[in-house]
Amino acid sequence: MGDDYLVRIGRLIRDARQHRGWTQTHLAEALGTSQSAVNRIERGNQNISLEMIARIGEALDSEIVSLGYSGPMHLRVVGGRRLSGSIDVKTSKNACVALLCATLLNSGRTTLRRVARIEEVYRILEVLGSIGVRARWVNGGGDLEIVPPARLDLDSMDMEAARRTRSVIMFLGPLLHREERFRIPYAGGCDLGTRTVQPHLTALRHFGLEITATDGVYHAEVESEVRPGRPIVLTERGDTVTENALLAAARHDGVTVIRNASSNYMVQDLCFFLEQLGVRVEGVGTTTLTVHGVPHIDRDVDYAPSEDPVEAMSLLAAALVTESELTIRRVPVEFLEIELAVLEEMGLDHERSPEYPADNGRTRLTDLTVYPSKLKAPIDKIHPMPFPGLNIDNVPFFAAIAATAQGSTLIHDWVYDNRAIYLTDLTRLGADVKLLDPHRVLVEGPVRWRAGEMMCPPALRPAVVILLAMMAADGTSVLRNVYVINRGYEELAERLNSIGAQIEIFRDI
Ligand SMILES: CC(=O)N[C@H]1[C@@H](OP(=O)(O)OP(=O)(O)OC[C@H]2O[C@@H](n3ccc(=O)[nH]c3=O)[C@H](O)[C@@H]2O)O[C@H](CO)[C@@H](O)[C@@H]1O
Numbered sequence: 001m002g003d004d005y006l007v008r009i010g011r012l013i014r015d016a017r018q019h020r021g022w023t024q025t026h027l028a029e030a031l032g033t034s035q036s037a038v039n040r041i042e043r044g045n046q047n048i049s050l051e052m053i054a055r056i057g058e059a060l061d062s063e064i065v066s067l068g069y070s071g072p073m074h075l076r077v078v079g080g081r082r083l084s085g086s087i088d089v090k091t092s093k094n095a096c097v098a099l100l101c102a103t104l105l106n107s108g109r110t111t112l113r114r115v116a117r118i119e120e121v122y123r124i125l126e127v128l129g130s131i132g133v134r135a136r137w138v139n140g141g142g143d144l145e146i147v148p149p150a151r152l153d154l155d156s157m158d159m160e161a162a163r164r165t166r167s168v169i170m171f172l173g174p175l176l177h178r179e180e181r182f183r184i185p186y187a188g189g190c191d192l193g194t195r196t197v198q199p200h201l202t203a204l205r206h207f208g209l210e211i212t213a214t215d216g217v218y219h220a221e222v223e224s225e226v227r228p229g230r231p232i233v234l235t236e237r238g239d240t241v242t243e244n245a246l247l248a249a250a251r252h253d254g255v256t257v258i259r260n261a262s263s264n265y266m267v268q269d270l271c272f273f274l275e276q277l278g279v280r281v282e283g284v285g286t287t288t289l290t291v292h293g294v295p296h297i298d299r300d301v302d303y304a305p306s307e308d309p310v311e312a313m314s315l316l317a318a319a320l321v322t323e324s325e326l327t328i329r330r331v332p333v334e335f336l337e338i339e340l341a342v343l344e345e346m347g348l349d350h351e352r353s354p355e356y357p358a359d360n361g362r363t364r365l366t367d368l369t370v371y372p373s374k375l376k377a378p379i380d381k382i383h384p385m386p387f388p389g390l391n392i393d394n395v396p397f398f399a400a401i402a403a404t405a406q407g408s409t410l411i412h413d414w415v416y417d418n419r420a421i422y423l424t425d426l427t428r429l430g431a432d433v434k435l436l437d438p439h440r441v442l443v444e445g446p447v448r449w450r451a452g453e454m455m456c457p458p459a460l461r462p463a464v465v466i467l468l469a470m471m472a473a474d475g476t477s478v479l480r481n482v483y484v485i486n487r488g489y490e491e492l493a494e495r496l497n498s499i500g501a502q503i504e505i506f507r508d509i
């Protein structure tokens with residue numbers, strides 16, 4: 001069977017590639033490999049892993065080759081192992097998706113450096129590809145090059161991919177400058193209860209955008225004479241609504257003032273990127289942004305989004321719950337300062353290197369070494385606030401950390417309707433987590449973790465929290481259907497294994 005099997009797979013790959021009208025070089029670039037490697041694979045002269053077949057299937061969008069990848073992915077975790085060594089933080093999901101949407105502002109070529117290879121990015125790339133935007137991975141697969149077409153083909157939009165992310169809502173801001181009439185599906189994302197889009201619609205109405213929603217689709221119409229006559233006051237200090245207002249303001253021929261703006265990390269990355277496009281933004285890092293728009297943007301630009309504070313928090317939590325000494329490199333510390341201050345009060349023992357700039361030249365990074373720490377519960381409740389508060393996406397990690405601490409910790413997740421509820425899944429791994437109401441849980445520590453088998457909760461951060469608890473629990477645990485984790489973390493299992501975890505990936509075929 002051996003060689004024959006490779007030849008048959010090679011033919012399937014060649015057929016799928018030709019069906020897409022791609023050259024071997026084109027496929028090689030998408031995979032971050034060489035043309036000669038693709039040639040060997042297609043001739044059956046190269047041993048090929050299941051993972052590679054899956055990547056080829058994904059790149060070629062081919063059902064036949066993606067067989068074996070289409071089933072859900074699960075994790076088998078052998079817990080109770082200490083982590084050690086060091087690990088780098090990747091770029092953030094939330095900045096990367098905003099920047100991908102922002103490329104729609106530019107007629108020129110955009111190169112984004114070290115874009116996180118995560119499902120959320122793949123979904124937005126699928127949507128962009130379906131409307132005619134050319135995107136390809138370059139420089140060994142680390143960077144993304146994006147070139148929009150002269151005219152977008154919005155009728156061909158991949159609605160299924162679009163529906164799986166909330167980020168597609170950020171198409172509204174750029175598109176209102178390109179089209180008078182268009183439609184996008186209702187925004188998806190994590191299942192965290194109702195997430196309003198009303199603040200987006202209220203903000204974008206200042207630019208003439210009117211939306212009617214029917215049958216799961218937003219129908220947008222733009223009255224191009226309508227222009228913001230006065231400052232836009234956001235009704236919520238949300239991240240994506242601020243980004244949408246910025247994206248709309250970027251190509252408005254004039255000055256737009258946005259008040260009650262989020263100053264969070266992804267918004268800052270977007271502002272730095274807009275500056276590269278020639279759009280001046282005053283007030284970055286504050287809640288009032290003044291945008292000097294440019295009606296036509298046609299520049300070849302190169303931008304390096306910054307590291308993900310939420311991934312940094314995830315790795316910090318991994319070290320704490322497994323009682324490990326671990327160095328987390330490239331931590332965007334200005335977006336983790338409150339978390340660190342709270343953890344220090346709880347007894348966190350850590351060291352920070354001198355700060356250095358991220359590749360965007362603006363964000364401050366540090367290398368953080370975490371030592372096994374004897375933690376006690378905080379005196380006050382843990383609760384999020386818009387930046388510069390404790391990051392909303394970091395709250396769930398405090399549940400796992402609080403479980404290892406002596407005493408009771410109240411966690412008040414006022415933001416999301418469903419998220420605190422998912423934290424009670426930790427009880428199945430031995431933690432004492434009581435749901436006081438849909439927004440508040442009481443965690444009693446210290447825990448004695450035990451292994452378990454469960455489905456991933458349908459929310460990114462609670463899902464990772466469960467994974468971390470499994471890594472701390474002696475014995476073998478199974479976490480099923482981890483798409484939601486892959487939405488926001490690049491090769492998390494492999495990277496955790498590189499610092500001492502034992503996590504095996506397996507799939508249903
Ligand atoms: C792609 C992206 O960047 N996603 C992030 C972004 O989503 P995004 O900006 O889309 O978040 P939402 O607009 O859904 O806001 C989250 C929740 O907070 C509530 N809210 C928000 C601000 C406010 O001043 N008052 C208020 O009540 C909203 O009603 C909603 O229930 O921000 C969220 C909150 O930081 C993060 O969890 C997401 O990871």
Ligand SMILES: C=C(OP(=O)(O)O)C(=O)O
Pocket residue numbers: 166167188189190192393460461488
């Ligand atoms: C809630 C999150 O993301 P999204 O806005 O993509 O659903 C998250 O990153 O935790």
